[in-house]
Amino acid sequence: xxxxxxxxxxxxxxxxxLTPSLxxxxxxxxxSMGSRGSRTWSAPPPTNTAPFAAPMQRxxxxxxxxxxxxxxxxxxxxYQPRSAFTSGLLGGLIGxxxxxLLLGHGFFGGISGLGSFLGFLLQILLIVLVVRWLMRRFRxxxxxxxxxxxxxxxxxxxxxxxxARGGGAGPAAAPVAIGPADYAAFExxxxxxQTAWSARDIGGLQRLxxxxxxxxxxxxxxxxxxxxxxxxxSDVRLLKGDLSEAWREGDREYATVAMQFSMVDVTRDASGxxxxxxxxxxxxxxxxxxxxxxxxxxxxLSAIQQxx
Numbered sequence: 001x002x003x004x005x006x007x008x009x010x011x012x013x014x015x016x017x018l019t020p021s022l023x024x025x026x027x028x029x030x031x032s033m034g035s036r037g038s039r040t041w042s043a044p045p046p047t048n049t050a051p052f053a054a055p056m057q058r059x060x061x062x063x064x065x066x067x068x069x070x071x072x073x074x075x076x077x078x079y080q081p082r083s084a085f086t087s088g089l090l091g092g093l094i095g096x097x098x099x100x101l102l103l104g105h106g107f108f109g110g111i112s113g114l115g116s117f118l119g120f121l122l123q124i125l126l127i128v129l130v131v132r133w134l135m136r137r138f139r140x141x142x143x144x145x146x147x148x149x150x151x152x153x154x155x156x157x158x159x160x161x162x163x164a165r166g167g168g169a170g171p172a173a174a175p176v177a178i179g180p181a182d183y184a185a186f187e188x189x190x191x192x193x194q195t196a197w198s199a200r201d202i203g204g205l206q207r208l209x210x211x212x213x214x215x216x217x218x219x220x221x222x223x224x225x226x227x228x229x230x231x232x233x234s235d236v237r238l239l240k241g242d243l244s245e246a247w248r249e250g251d252r253e254y255a256t257v258a259m260q261f262s263m264v265d266v267t268r269d270a271s272g273x274x275x276x277x278x279x280x281x282x283x284x285x286x287x288x289x290x291x292x293x294x295x296x297x298x299x300x301l302s303a304i305q306q307x308x
């Protein structure tokens with residue numbers, strides 16, 4: 001009975017892990033995708049809004065060595081060296097399971113005689129994971145803030161522009177000054193893109209984002225449609241935002257901004273029945289959006305990265 005219960009629990013966990021999530025069905029699907037020019041595979045500088053940015057998962061920009069977080073992938077923000085204890089423990093458990101299979105006792109048969117010892121090891125594993133999580137949280141919260149940068153997007157036309165640092169891990173580039181009009185454009189783009197996404201308006205998305213990002217949006221919309229679902233995002237409100245970096249590459253200017261925003265994110269089926277989300281309860285997300293423009297042109301969304 002105990003073996004059966006454990007097997008059911010494992011299968012349920014695998015089912016949840018492999019089932020596509022609808023909780024992040026908004027534009028971008030809760031993933032990290034797009035291009036940031038020569039800094040695509042570099043970690044954006046931390047901000048008060050987003051001390052950490054998830055590595056890029058999809059991009060048409062070729063990856064160059066060293067990878068995410070250059071220089072030195074081992075020193076990249078968010079990189080965690082593999083724990084020898086965790087690897088050894090998991091390897092031992094898998095080995096015991098395979099041994100049980102070879103002996104004809106089933107996957108869990110090879111460890112059935114070690115129930116109490118296994119429980120002890122699992123407790124230690126949980127403690128190790130909790131400690132590692134706390135250490136990551138502590139390191140993230142201790143990142144230094146950039147003096148002089150705004151904690152919220154500027155909304156006053158009379159406010160002076162905020163000079164962006166040209167730092168980051170990519171090649172040296174001239175910094176770009178970001179002013180109140182730019183922040184207003186970023187905030188409006190956040191709302192307009194979610195509106196076009198909710199209306200499944202590909203033409204509208206093409207006016208707001210790069211062809212690469214539009215292709216990702218179109219792919220996500222098609223996936224939802226194939227499952228008989230559609231997602232709507234409404235009541236988008238910027239709660240907090242600051243600048244990570246802004247720079248120039250040739251005739252193109254880039255700006256990466258961290259935004260924490262609330263929204264009503266609901267997924268429905270073809271009959272209009274809500275299958276995910278609450279139409280009466282807003283949810284909060286933290287993301288880094290990168291915009292690009294030609295000199296004198298308008299900003300277009302070129303990348304989304306998940307932040308925390």
